[in-house]
Amino acid sequence: MLNVPKAFALDLAQAEAHFRELSRIVHPDRFATSDPRAKRFSTQRTVQLNEAWRTLKDPVRRAEYLLSQAGFDIGAETGASRPGNSAGAREKIALPAGLLARVLELREDLADARSDGDQARVQSLAGQVRQRLGETMEHVAATFAEMPKVPSCQPEPTSQPALESIAHDLIELRYLRRFLDEVDAHDEAQAAGSTHA
Amino acid sequence: MPEALFQISEPGESRVKAACAPGTTRAIGIDLGTTNSLVASVKDGRPVVLPDDDGDAMLPSVVHYAAGQRGQVVVGKAARDVLAARFPRDTIASVKRFMGRGPADAEARRKLTPYDFAPSAEGEPVVRFQVADRARAVTPVEVSAEILRVLKERAERQLGEPLFGAVITVPAYFDDGQRQATRDAGRIAGLEVLRLLNEPTAAALAYGLDKQAEGTFAVFDLGGGTFDISILKLEAGVFEVKATGGDSSLGGDDFDRAIALHLLARLGLPEDAGGDRGLARTILDAARAAKESLSAADTVMVSVAGIDNVAGARGGLELSRDQMEALVRPVLERCAGPVRRALRDAGLAAAELSGVILVGGATRMPLVRSYVRELFGREPLSDIDPDQVVALGAAVQADVLTGGTDHGEVVLLDVVPLSLGLELMGGVVEKLVHRNSTIPCGATQTFTTYADNQTGFDLHVVQGERELVADCRSLARFKLTGIPPMPAGLARLEVTFLVDADGILRVTAREETTGVEASVNVKPSYGLSDEEVERMLLDSFAHAEDDVRSRQLTEQRVEADRILMAARAAMADSPALLTAEDQAAIDGAISRLEQAKAGVDHAAIRAAIAALDLASKDFAARRMNRALDEGLRGRTVGAIEAEVEKSTSSDDLQTRLERGGHAGHSHR
Numbered sequence: 128m129l130n131v132p133k134a135f136a137l138d139l140a141q142a143e144a145h146f147r148e149l150s151r152i153v154h155p156d157r158f159a160t161s162d163p164r165a166k167r168f169s170t171q172r173t174v175q176l177n178e179a180w181r182t183l184k185d186p187v188r189r190a191e192y193l194l195s196q197a198g199f200d201i202g203a204e205t206g207a208s209r210p211g212n213s214a215g216a217r218e219k220i221a222l223p224a225g226l227l228a229r230v231l232e233l234r235e236d237l238a239d240a241r242s243d244g245d246q247a248r249v250q251s252l253a254g255q256v257r258q259r260l261g262e263t264m265e266h267v268a269a270t271f272a273e274m275p276k277v278p279s280c281q282p283e284p285t286s287q288p289a290l291e292s293i294a295h296d297l298i299e300l301r302y303l304r305r306f307l308d309e310v311d312a313h314d315e316a317q318a319a320g321s322t323h324a
Numbered sequence: 325m326p327e328a329l330f331q332i333s334e335p336g337e338s339r340v341k342a343a344c345a346p347g348t349t350r351a352i353g354i355d356l357g358t359t360n361s362l363v364a365s366v367k368d369g370r371p372v373v374l375p376d377d378d379g380d381a382m383l384p385s386v387v388h389y390a391a392g393q394r395g396q397v398v399v400g401k402a403a404r405d406v407l408a409a410r411f412p413r414d415t416i417a418s419v420k421r422f423m424g425r426g427p428a429d430a431e432a433r434r435k436l437t438p439y440d441f442a443p444s445a446e447g448e449p450v451v452r453f454q455v456a457d458r459a460r461a462v463t464p465v466e467v468s469a470e471i472l473r474v475l476k477e478r479a480e481r482q483l484g485e486p487l488f489g490a491v492i493t494v495p496a497y498f499d500d501g502q503r504q505a506t507r508d509a510g511r512i513a514g515l516e517v518l519r520l521l522n523e524p525t526a527a528a529l530a531y532g533l534d535k536q537a538e539g540t541f542a543v544f545d546l547g548g549g550t551f552d553i554s555i556l557k558l559e560a561g562v563f564e565v566k567a568t569g570g571d572s573s574l575g576g577d578d579f580d581r582a583i584a585l586h587l588l589a590r591l592g593l594p595e596d597a598g599g600d601r602g603l604a605r606t607i608l609d610a611a612r613a614a615k616e617s618l619s620a621a622d623t624v625m626v627s628v629a630g631i632d633n634v635a636g637a638r639g640g641l642e643l644s645r646d647q648m649e650a651l652v653r654p655v656l657e658r659c660a661g662p663v664r665r666a667l668r669d670a671g672l673a674a675a676e677l678s679g680v681i682l683v684g685g686a687t688r689m690p691l692v693r694s695y696v697r698e699l700f701g702r703e704p705l706s707d708i709d710p711d712q713v714v715a716l717g718a719a720v721q722a723d724v725l726t727g728g729t730d731h732g733e734v735v736l737l738d739v740v741p742l743s744l745g746l747e748l749m750g751g752v753v754e755k756l757v758h759r760n761s762t763i764p765c766g767a768t769q770t771f772t773t774y775a776d777n778q779t780g781f782d783l784h785v786v787q788g789e790r791e792l793v794a795d796c797r798s799l800a801r802f803k804l805t806g807i808p809p810m811p812a813g814l815a816r817l818e819v820t821f822l823v824d825a826d827g828i829l830r831v832t833a834r835e836e837t838t839g840v841e842a843s844v845n846v847k848p849s850y851g852l853s854d855e856e857v858e859r860m861l862l863d864s865f866a867h868a869e870d871d872v873r874s875r876q877l878t879e880q881r882v883e884a885d886r887i888l889m890a891a892r893a894a895m896a897d898s899p900a901l902l903t904a905e906d907q908a909a910i911d912g913a914i915s916r917l918e919q920a921k922a923g924v925d926h927a928a929i930r931a932a933i934a935a936l937d938l939a940s941k942d943f944a945a946r947r948m949n950r951a952l953d954e955g956l957r958g959r960t961v962g963a964i965e966a967e968v969e970k971s972t973s974s975d976d977l978q979t980r981l982e983r984g985g986h987a988g989h990s991h992r
Binding site: 147150151154155156157159160161162163164165168169170172173174177178180181311315 | 488518519559560561562564661664665668721724725726727733735736737761762763764765766822824825886887890937940941944945948
């Protein structure tokens with residue numbers, strides 16, 4: 128829909144220009160005085176368009192989408208699954224080794240720093256997580272780059288390990304982002320508190 | 325009005341001029357403000373505000389209800405300057421702050437208030453003011469409708485023709501309930517509400533077109549009662565909102581309140597002015613006057629009529645600008661959080677912005693300007709009158725929507741201000757639509773039963789950023805029943821959220837194994853039911869029932885003409901896309917609609933319109949797709965489009981939405 132190749136590395140500026148162009152054509156503003164059906168179609172199409180662009184512009188969502196196209200489902204909060212055998216059963220991908228322990232530790236540190244009111248510690252934890260997030264993102268990009276092309280529904284056995292590694296990275300990214308959201312919420316509460324004081 | 329179904333313009337090609345009855349294309353933009361309201365319209369390609377007979381553009385948003393069941397309603401300057409002090413209880417100011425709010429909300433529980441609230445029955449969702457010497461109880465929606473009605477009449481008088489419709493602006497940070505309330509007020513005032521437009525977006529539109537501005541801008545909008553911050557990217561006629569934030573109860577009124585509390589303290593009076601409503605109104609007005617004078621003067625003498633005899637107040641109280649700013653500053657600093665968050669959501673640093681646009685009366689205060697300078701590290705822009713810029717932008721959007729003049733290539737891409745979600749077990753919120761998603765947007769998620777033999781789902785729709793339901797605003801509750809008993813976890817409930825271009829939510833729920841379905845246009849818990857709106861609409865005509873019926877009949881006939889014209893034009897335009905079956909079905913529906921139109925039953929006409937709509941469904945879909953294909957031609961997108969079509973997720977979404985659309989339609 129957005130005229131981009133099915134790949135992780137993209138020309139986002141071009142895709143965005145295309146998104147704007149298409150918005151111009153299908154947006155409900157164009158159909159404000161049309162009949163209800165035209166309005167509905169326009170709304171549906173724009174919803175799809177917005178969803179496509181939302182998926183595309185964020186590297187994590189983009190990677191998740193590409194993986195889902197290859198049959199890896201990362202829909203669940205805690206794990207991922209890959210397409211099963213002919214019986215159709217989906218097999219759970221195990222959480223990356225040590226991830227849970229690392230995340231729990233980070234969270235405990237954050238909770239401690241918050242209860243101590245140690246702002247510097249909160250920020251340094253956030254810094255660590257941001258760095259880790261950047262590295263993981265780069266790893267995802269590199270793994271995609273090594274693949275000849277992103278496989279579709281029936282991935283070749285050779286690309287399985289790469290896909291699985293990306294799935295692991297994405298699960299980790301999800302936890303890291305959650306952590307940073309929490310820090311943001313904390314920052315905001317802090318800012319609000321200091322304004323009231 | 326377009327002359328064919330699905331008029332789609334090619335990029336770079338001007339929109340085909342609408343074929344319409346003469347004198348019905350006039351659309352207006354209305355800034356329904358906390359303190360003042362304005363109406364504007366596009367004349368000769370430029371937006372202009374429409375003043376009243378005295379030449380005043382601003383209508384004070386103050387409504388007075390004279391005593392008696394059918395007492396006179398006075399809106400504007402007279403209400404503000406004369407009646408508010410004499411009849412504080414019967415004269416409502418800043419009603420916007422009560423829109424979509426319930427009796428339990430902070431706004432209705434303030435100590436320093438001139439109003440009398442009607443005792444609310446257990447669980448009653450709407451605030452009502454006791455007015456007209458206690459003879460009437462009116463809702464904020466009705467009060468706002470009085471303001472809109474005055475502006476509508478002003479516009480009709482000035483333009484010399486009936487209006488086609490209006491764009492009404494709302495603070496970007498208004499939640500679903502506040503938006504619904506605003507749209508209802510428009511309906512009650514007899515306006516066709518073409519679109520609710522976010523105020524900062526309207527301001528950007530006015531700037532973008534007038535100043536030919538391009539780049540990424542922040543709009544800092546501090547009005548009488550609300551604060552909005554929006555980050556927009558303006559490029560080649562596309563106005564894309566990147567992020568928005570704010571506080572829907574922060575504005576100049578809060579400055580007045582802070583000053584008023586200070587004055588009361590100096591007078592040795594209690595915070596609630598001893599329950600004296602007249603004094604409360606007077607002191608708030610005195611605070612506002614002092615604040616305004618101090619924009620220019622260094623000190624003012626505040627005299628409060630009626631209490632000059634209180635010890636220490638003889639001849640008035642002296643207030644310096646420094647003192648006033650010290651009182652106001654803590655309130656103003658509440659803007660910092662939303663600004664920071666909006667920049668973060670947009671992924672930008674303040675230094676990356678091309679400019680900061682000031683909107684709203686409160687931004688004329690020197691303190692506010694210097695504060696904005698501090699926050700953004702640059703001199704803000706105020707080339708267009710901050711009081712008028714929103715109404716001007718709304719007029720442009722109204723013109724764009726009705727296919728007028730040469731603004732045809734403009735498109736606004738706005739966002740959802742607050743995340744929307746569902747309550748899960750344990751009072752946790754599952755967000756389906758995240759804040760700052762571009763609208764219209766949708767999301768589908770599947771849930772399951774947690775108990776064996778559960779035959780119904782209770783759905784609770786909430787809005788807000790917090791994890792717990794208790795911290796979010798409750799929008800609606802509804803129930804999906806009729807699911808056959810089965811073990812826990814087997815039923816699959818698919819819930820679809822659709823946010824339309826007005827930012828208003830519709831929720832559809834469907835149990836997959838049985839196909840049981842329910843759909844609601846989310847009526848906010850703090851809002852009015854459709855029946856109430858309908859009743860107010862009828863009341864407001866103050867006519868006999870026959871008049872109402874004839875009005876409905878006229879409306880339906882006009883609508884029928886429009887649909888008939890569009891259908892015929894579409895058939896003539898694209899015979900190739902018409903199958904024989906479609907042709908027969910559509911022809912039949914057309915002649916049935918013609919028949920109904922000749923009669924006097926408006927409901928029959930409405931039904932016949934719906935039938936024609938249904939009969940032309942497939943044909944319309946083919947036309948839409950062809951138009952899209954043509955729009956995309958030359959860009960090898962066909963293949964990708966097909967791919968997207970195949971992708972199950974979006975396909976699902978489309979069918980889901982289509983189904984939701986049907987359900988919604990048959991409800992109406």
